[in-house]
């Protein structure tokens with residue numbers, strides 16, 4: 001029986017590598033999709049459907065960099081599957097100050113600064129007094145829908 005020569009092995013190795021890379025990228029894409037987020041955050045999905053940002057994916061506002069997201073994601077899957085946290089019902093931590101750069105990435109771009117100098121100058125001023133956008137805006141989620149997740153759970157409103 002003829003053994004594989006070096007060339008064949010290289011081809012096999014390249015094919016295997018392509019499959020592995022492709023599958024990893026596929027999983028990364030899927031776990032960044034809004035549908036995946038909604039499987040654990042149903043009320044956030046409903047409140048997002050009724051908010052000003054239905055066109056903006058969950059991850060665009062909530063990312064803290066793809067590396068952090070994946071590590072935190074694994075932690076969250078563990079917390080959920082081990083029953084430590086019920087993301088549909090429990091109070092979740094909130095990191096408003098950390099996601100502000102994602103807001104700025106869309107709303108305070110250099111282009112917008114040039115086109116709308118008054119708007120951006122006023123906002124620079126606002127941000128001297130507020131540590132994040134959420135002191136004045138309620139973006140992403142319509143509160144009245146979001147807070148429904150606490151109905152019947154004996155828990156009060158979102159902090």
Ligand code: HEC
Pocket residue numbers: 031032033034036037038039040041058059062072076077079080085086087092093094095
């Ligand atoms: C397997 C279930 C699960 C999935 C899927 C999931 N989460 Fe979570 N999420 C959790 C849990 C559990 C917590 C609470 C974590 C904690 O207590 O530290 C949480 C917390 C959060 C928080 C508040 C705390 C923080 O880290 O900012 C946000 C925002 C959030 N998730 C957004 C998302 C987004 C966006 C996606 C999709 C990319 C997503 N989640 C997918 C279970 C999940």
Ligand code: HEC
Pocket residue numbers: 034037038041044045048053056057058059060061062091092093094095096099134139140141158
């Ligand atoms: C336009 C930006 C934006 C989009 C899009 C968005 N969110 Fe949020 N989300 C926020 C803000 C702002 C908060 C409040 C600050 C915080 O807790 O991080 C929040 C809070 C949350 C929380 C914490 C809830 C709590 O108990 O305070 C979760 C979980 C969450 N969002 C999940 C999602 C999911 C899932 C989607 C997509 C279906 C989504 N978000 C889309 C801006 C957004």
Ligand code: HEC
Pocket residue numbers: 052053055056057060061099100102103104105106107133134137139140
């Ligand atoms: C991926 C880009 C993107 C991100 C991230 C994003 N937005 Fe937006 N935002 C939009 C778009 C698109 C609209 C709707 C079109 C418009 O009116 O400019 C909008 C609309 C708004 C409006 C006007 C709503 C109204 O009354 O019509 C406010 C305020 C706002 N966003 C604040 C925020 C804040 C605060 C954050 C961060 C939590 C954020 N956005 C994150 C793209 C984004």
Ligand code: HEC
Pocket residue numbers: 100103104107108119122123126127130132133134135136137
């Ligand atoms: C002190 C309160 C305050 C803070 C903090 C604040 N805003 Fe605003 N924002 C306003 C007010 C008031 C308006 C409407 C009048 C104006 O343009 O100033 C507005 C309007 C907007 C609009 C709509 C502009 C338009 O006319 O299309 C967007 C988008 C927006 N803000 C984004 C943000 C983002 C992103 C942040 C955080 C980086 C932020 N805001 C922080 C008060 C605030």
